[in-house]
Amino acid sequence: MSTLSPIQPRPIRAEVCRVVFNTPLHGPYRHLAVTASATALAAMPGQFFQLLCPGQGQDRHTLRRPMSVYRVDHARGQLEFLFKIVGAGTRGLSGLAAGDELDIFGPLGQGFRLNMQWRHIVLLGRGAGMATLAPLAETAIARGMKVTAILSAARPELAVAADHLRAAGAEVRIVNDADGSAAPEWLEPVLRQIVTEQGVNFIATCGSGRLLRLVRRLHQEFGIDGQVALEQPMACGIGSCFCCVRPFVVDGQTIFKRVCQEGPVFAIQEAA
Amino acid sequence: MIDLTVRIGSLILENPVMPGSGTFAEGMERVIDVDRLGAIVAKTITPDIRHGNPQPRLTEVVGGMLSSIGIPSKGPDYFCAETVPFYARFKPPLIASISASSVEAFGKLAARLNTPGIAAIEVNLSCPNLEVNGRAFAMFPEATRDAIRHIKESTDRPVWAKLTPNVGDITEIAVAAHEGGADALVVANALLGMAIDVTTFRPKLGNVMGGVTGAAMKPVILRMVYQCAQAVPLPIIGCGGISSINDAVEYMLAGATAVQVGTANFIHPTTMIDIIDALPEFLRRHGLTRVTDLIGTMRANEAADPSWAAVG
Ligand SMILES: Cc1cc2nc3c(=O)[nH]c(=O)nc-3n(C[C@H](O)[C@H](O)[C@H](O)COP(=O)(O)OP(=O)(O)OC[C@H]3O[C@@H](n4cnc5c(N)ncnc54)[C@H](O)[C@@H]3O)c2cc1C
Ligand SMILES: Cc1cc2nc3c(=O)[nH]c(=O)nc-3n(C[C@H](O)[C@H](O)[C@H](O)COP(=O)(O)O)c2cc1C
Numbered sequence: 148m149s150t151l152s153p154i155q156p157r158p159i160r161a162e163v164c165r166v167v168f169n170t171p172l173h174g175p176y177r178h179l180a181v182t183a184s185a186t187a188l189a190a191m192p193g194q195f196f197q198l199l200c201p202g203q204g205q206d207r208h209t210l211r212r213p214m215s216v217y218r219v220d221h222a223r224g225q226l227e228f229l230f231k232i233v234g235a236g237t238r239g240l241s242g243l244a245a246g247d248e249l250d251i252f253g254p255l256g257q258g259f260r261l262n263m264q265w266r267h268i269v270l271l272g273r274g275a276g277m278a279t280l281a282p283l284a285e286t287a288i289a290r291g292m293k294v295t296a297i298l299s300a301a302r303p304e305l306a307v308a309a310d311h312l313r314a315a316g317a318e319v320r321i322v323n324d325a326d327g328s329a330a331p332e333w334l335e336p337v338l339r340q341i342v343t344e345q346g347v348n349f350i351a352t353c354g355s356g357r358l359l360r361l362v363r364r365l366h367q368e369f370g371i372d373g374q375v376a377l378e379q380p381m382a383c384g385i386g387s388c389f390c391c392v393r394p395f396v397v398d399g400q401t402i403f404k405r406v407c408q409e410g411p412v413f414a415i416q417e418a419a
Numbered sequence: 420m421i422d423l424t425v426r427i428g429s430l431i432l433e434n435p436v437m438p439g440s441g442t443f444a445e446g447m448e449r450v451i452d453v454d455r456l457g458a459i460v461a462k463t464i465t466p467d468i469r470h471g472n473p474q475p476r477l478t479e480v481v482g483g484m485l486s487s488i489g490i491p492s493k494g495p496d497y498f499c500a501e502t503v504p505f506y507a508r509f510k511p512p513l514i515a516s517i518s519a520s521s522v523e524a525f526g527k528l529a530a531r532l533n534t535p536g537i538a539a540i541e542v543n544l545s546c547p548n549l550e551v552n553g554r555a556f557a558m559f560p561e562a563t564r565d566a567i568r569h570i571k572e573s574t575d576r577p578v579w580a581k582l583t584p585n586v587g588d589i590t591e592i593a594v595a596a597h598e599g600g601a602d603a604l605v606v607a608n609a610l611l612g613m614a615i616d617v618t619t620f621r622p623k624l625g626n627v628m629g630g631v632t633g634a635a636m637k638p639v640i641l642r643m644v645y646q647c648a649q650a651v652p653l654p655i656i657g658c659g660g661i662s663s664i665n666d667a668v669e670y671m672l673a674g675a676t677a678v679q680v681g682t683a684n685f686i687h688p689t690t691m692i693d694i695i696d697a698l699p700e701f702l703r704r705h706g707l708t709r710v711t712d713l714i715g716t717m718r719a720n721e722a723a724d725p726s727w728a729a730v731g
Contacts, residue, residue: 159449161688199686207481209633210685252688380477382484383685387444387462389488390477403470403491408446 159385160186161252166243167225174305175232176275177241178217181249183226190216190226192282193258193376193412197384198228199250203242206235210382211252213407215279218311226251229278229308255384256411259283259374263290265348269341270296270317271362273329276354277307279376279411281315283351288316295341297322299329299355331357338365347371350415354378359418366415373415379406394419421699422709425457425676427654428577428602430512430539432457432677434698435710436667436691439658439681440516440541440581441488445505450688454510455695457677461502463516463543465492466528473625478614483633483660484682485612487626490518490546495531503536512538514579520549522565526573539577542570542601545585545608557583557608560595567599579656581605582647584636589643590650597651605656605679606644610636633682636660641673648674648715662690664697671713 164181172178187196197211218227232241243249261268261283268287270280277298284294294317298306306321313319322328322337341347342365350365352358353376366373381391386408394401395417404410423434437458444462447453472489479485493501498515506513515537519525529540544557544566556562557580567580580596582589584607593604609630614623640659647655657675661667662683670678683690698710707713 156449159446161450208479209481209483209682210479380475382477382486382682383442385444385450385688386446387442388477388486388685389441389462389471389491390486392471392476392491393474 157189157254158186159253159255160184161250162187163248163250164226166245166247166249167223168245169241169243172229176229176307177232178227178229179240179243180220180225180227181251182224183251187226187251187253188219188221188224190219190254191258192216192286193279194254194256195384195411196226196228196251196253197255197381198236198240199252200236200239201242202235203239206239208235208239211384212236212240213255213378213381213384215376215411216254217278217281217308218285219282229275229281231275252384256407257409259351259376259412261287261290262349262372265292265372267293267295267345267347268349268351269338269347270294271299271338271350271352271358272296272307273299273354273358274301274305275307276352276376279353280351281308281311284312284315284317294318295320295345297334297338299323299334299358301325331361335361335364342369342371349373351376352415359415363415363418374412375415375418376411377406377413377418378411381407383407420708421702422711423695423698425654425711427539427579427656427677430577433511434695435671435677436695437511437514437656437677437679438684438691439679440543442681442684445502447684447688448509451692455692456511457695458511458514458538459506459509460514460541460679461498461506461516463490463492463518464495464498464528465490465518465546466495466524468492468494475623475625476629478623478629480612480614480631480635482635483631484685485614485624485629485631486609487624487629489626490543495528499532499534503534507536514539514541516541516543516581518543518546520547522550522562522569525566526569529570529576529578530573533574533576537576539579539602540570540574541579541581541605542567543581543608545581545583555583555585557581557592558586560591563592564595564599567596567601571600577602579603579605582607582643584608584610584640584643584659590646593647593651593653597653601653603654603656603676604647604651605658606647606675607640607659610639632660634660634662637666637669641669644670644675645673645717661694662687664694664701667694667698668701668713671710672715672717674715676711676714
């Protein structure tokens with residue numbers, strides 16, 4: 148009998164990177180790229196980094212801020228993030244210019260798990276949640292899968308990553324609150340139609356509790372695999388502090404899992 | 420040759436730097452070389468299985484964080500079956516941290532941990548004493564003395580008493596822990612605090628109150644280490660707001676034999692290694708050869724900045 152060597156967990160590093168660009172997008176969104184080491188560039192879709200965001204003006208936050216990997220540009224050795232300015236940390240991030248330094252810690256957490264047999268996957272993202280799902284499109288398309296991305300936003304012009312997803316080869320649909328198309332009552336029949344007419348193997352979602360519940364219903368009814376990327380304010384990002392726990396239902400029992408360590412991507416059936 | 424070893428009772432550590440309980444866990448070996456630490460301190464376990472406090476568990480304060488985790492615990496069986504074997508492959512001694520809600524339960528838990536792979540037991544005395552008044556053991560000298568004494572009778576491992584800063588006179592508690600037979604003191608746990616959201620009028624923590632930790636705490640805990648070092652002849656492990664070599668040295672000058680790093684691990688995950696790396700050069704610069712040369716050597720009677728004195 149041969150002894151199997153244990154799978155080596157990948158290294159995680161804190162490293163000071165250089166900002167390559169930090170481009171304002173529409174509304175409160177920014178697209179940030181930094182040069183990074185091979186350790187960081189090994190990040191998988193759904194994984195995240197803890198960014199040491201600089202302080203701006205009166206802002207004196209102390210902890211890092213979690214950001215999903217939006218894109219890995221292996222050719223240029225760059226790691227990209229897409230973020231929404233909401234408070235002190237993201238305000239500080241928005242002030243970074245090309246050439247500035249940014250301390251990043253990662254890659255962290257468990258990403259999406261793709262099954263190579265899948266033919267068609269659906270990405271269902273609300274707001275900045277689409278930034279977390281976007282790298283999945285590139286990976287899936289590279290594996291020959293069809294990708295339908297449904298972008299939910301307050302107004303159509305605020306949809307996140309639409310051009311990027313189209314360029315990657317995904318079929319993009321935008322739904323919004325302004326015309327009511329983002330409401331679950333409207334969205335659910337649309338999704339059901341895609342499921343029955345095109346066949347769907349997998350749905351990934353991020354950014355909304357209502358979308359999570361919708362994906363769970365479709366999972367229960369059609370047996371479609373589903374995964375959700377969850378968010379929770381966190382301190383360490385690596386499983387030490389237990390700040391980011393959320394309740395999950397496993398075998399009928401409520402247990403608490405760390406979003407940073409057991410997640411941020413979870414099976415749709417266990418996410419509460 | 421620079422000598423970084425320190426002695427905590429019968430235990431000799433390669434260097435004086437270790438994590439604070441609850442701020443370090445399995446997974447950090449992917450980030451730092453764990454073998455370089457002076458010791459590994461595990462997260463506190465309780466006799467029962469606990470989920471911990473409601474969300475939100477975390478908010479930020481200027482210079483630190485405010486958290487109320489509530490000691491989620493998988494209990495001693497899991498700890499002995501999983502955590503102890505996990506750390507067995509690393510060189511530094513493993514310190515178990517325990518908490519319980521009665522003197523009796525403390526003793527039982529300590530006895531349960533009489534297993535190879537555990538070098539010492541740190542007693543987290545910040546938990547509520549449910550038999551008496553529901554307030555932390557370490558807020559009362561008698562409760563501290565009783566708990567430590569009973570734990571000492573239940574284990575042959577060295578016992579470190581981790582005190583709470585939420586007291587008027589910490590030296591009374593330090594003396595009580597010493598009388599109870601503690602081999603060392605850890606000074607200290609988090610300071611109780613709270614924060615309120617002025618837009619919603621809601622407390623920022625699900626538990627309303629939580630512990631303030633991080634850089635903002637350093638002057639307060641440093642003072643407590645200094646006071647305890649005057650009061651008892653025990654080795655003291657300083658813990659509160661340490662994030663750099665200078666912070667660690669300050670604690671040792673105040674009387675600490677070793678230091679624990681907590682919140683700083685969350686911000687700069689290499690903080691402990693950075694401190695260990697910087698210690699030899701610091702000592703060399705000051706003409707010292709042993710890290711123990713720093714302990715309690717603050718020049719207490721030479722305060723004042725001369726330029727200030729000249730003005731006065
Ligand atoms: C694993 C993970 C991946 C993430 N990826 C992305 C991403 O790719 N792009 C992106 O724009 N954002 C992402 N987020 C959310 C991002 O981390 C937060 O928006 C950010 O931490 C806010 O920091 P701040 O200092 O700017 O705001 P704060 O001053 O901390 O907070 C401002 C407001 O935002 C709310 N808030 C804070 N943290 C969160 C959070 N985690 N989720 C929701 N609301 C929050 C606060 O309650 C407050 O109302 C991610 C979060 C997690 C946990
Ligand atoms: C998230 C978090 C969890 C903690 N958990 C524990 C614990 O389980 N047991 C314990 O004795 N102390 C615990 N502490 C306290 C730390 O060990 C340390 O005493 C405290 O954070 C002060 O050090 P610092 O200012 O360097 O963070 C915790 C602190 C934090 C921030």
